[in-house]
Amino acid sequence: MPGAKASYFAHYDLLFFTLSAGIPLFKIIGVLLGYYFLGIFGAFVGYLVGSFIDRYRAYGMGAINPLTNAHRQTVFIETVFILMGKLAKADGHISQDEIDHVENFMQKLGMSSDHRQLAIALFKQGASPDFDVESKLKEFMAVCGHTNSLKQMLLIYLIVMALSDGVLDAAEEGLLKDFALHLGYDQSAFQQLLRMVINQSHFAGGQATSATALDDAYKALGVSKESSNQEIKRAYRKLMSQYHPDKLMGQGVPEDMISMATAQTQEVQAAYDLIKKSRNM
Numbered sequence: 001m002p003g004a005k006a007s008y009f010a011h012y013d014l015l016f017f018t019l020s021a022g023i024p025l026f027k028i029i030g031v032l033l034g035y036y037f038l039g040i041f042g043a044f045v046g047y048l049v050g051s052f053i054d055r056y057r058a059y060g061m062g063a064i065n066p067l068t069n070a071h072r073q074t075v076f077i078e079t080v081f082i083l084m085g086k087l088a089k090a091d092g093h094i095s096q097d098e099i100d101h102v103e104n105f106m107q108k109l110g111m112s113s114d115h116r117q118l119a120i121a122l123f124k125q126g127a128s129p130d131f132d133v134e135s136k137l138k139e140f141m142a143v144c145g146h147t148n149s150l151k152q153m154l155l156i157y158l159i160v161m162a163l164s165d166g167v168l169d170a171a172e173e174g175l176l177k178d179f180a181l182h183l184g185y186d187q188s189a190f191q192q193l194l195r196m197v198i199n200q201s202h203f204a205g206g207q208a209t210s211a212t213a214l215d216d217a218y219k220a221l222g223v224s225k226e227s228s229n230q231e232i233k234r235a236y237r238k239l240m241s242q243y244h245p246d247k248l249m250g251q252g253v254p255e256d257m258i259s260m261a262t263a264q265t266q267e268v269q270a271a272y273d274l275i276k277k278s279r280n281m
Contacts, residue, residue, distance in 0.1 A: 069250070069252055071143060072143055072144050072147075072150065072251075072252030073252055073253070073254045075139060075140055075143045075144060076140070076144060076150060076154065076252055076253060076254065076257075077119075077254055077257065078122055078136070079136055079137070079139075079140045079154060080154060080157055080158075080257075081102075081119045081122035081123045081126065082122050082123070082125055082126035082131075082133060082136050083126055083133060083136070083137075083154070083158055083179060084102060084105075084123055084126065084157075084158065084161050085122065085123040085124060085125060085126025085127035085128075086126040086127065086131070086133050086175065087126075087158055087161055087162055087172060087175055087176070088102070088123075088127060088161070089126075089127040089129070090162075090169075090171040090172045090174075090175045091169050091171045091172060092171075094127060095165050097164050097165035097166070098161070098164055098165055100164075101161060101164035101165075102119075102123060102161075105161075105260075106119055134182070137179070137182040137183070138182075140154070140183075141182070141183070141184075144252055145183070145184070147251045147252060149242060149247065149248055149251045149253070150251055150252050150253065151183045151184065151185075152193070152242065153248060153253055153261065154179075154183065155176070155179065155180060155183065155185070155190075155193060156193070156197055156260075156264065157257075157260060158176060158179060159176060159193070159194060159197045159198075160197065160201070160260065162176060163197075163198065163201060168198075173194075176190070176194070177190055180193075192222060195219050195222075196219065196220055196221070196222050197264075198219075199216045199217070199219040199220040199271070200220040200264060200267040200268060200271065201267065202216045202220070202267075203216070203217070203220060203266075203267040203268075203270040203271050203274075204263070204267055213274060214274060214275070214278055216271070217271035217272070217274045217275050218275065220267065220268065220271035221235045221236055221239065221268065221271055221272060221275070222235055222239075223235045229279060229281055232272075232275060232281075236268065236272045239264075239265075239268045240265055240268060240269075243261045243262070243264050243265045243268070244265075245258045245261060245262065248261055
């Protein structure tokens, strides 16, 4: 039996790598271990337990508790529109480009007339000079703060909002830094995310054609020209996983708000394709 038992763990390193990459294998491990220790009944129990763990790892607590997920979605969308309003007014006035961006954002969400009015009210609330967004950020962290994907997507939505008029001025960047600090990002992590989103935006609608396109592509993936092919592949896969619609919805991003994440995956893909072409990967 010791030899048979050892065979189950002979490829431990490979399993660990696969699991860390997010591939759902706990149900497989559960079946194998359950059958080994308890026979057919153990295999069935192992499958159920493994499936539960896989679903939690892939989609977050919302996949297990829909009520928790609904609460997260409500807080997430309220925070998005309030902070968008605050950000739009950061330079002292709200530009037409910023208004158009919010209008387009609501259209993509397919909001009903009542919901649009609520979103507009939240946007105006955030834009009010005497409105303190700190309480909303505290609520967001209390409800959503343990889920990294929600914090990151909130920041990405806001960065895209700030870039909607083609300029990221000092007041907007300062406010984004403050938001990031409340969300647990230090300055280095925020700057890294900001660079990635800015350079991903250069690939909106397809492959960039500027003279600096290849440099932009490396920055969009958060890597450099000195990075190995394997490091670039890992960075690409990590970003594609972070933007995966099912994962984001399971963790609390409203389904209607997934379109922007889908756009980000297209930009990441275009940047990666350019790097692959340049390296003959």
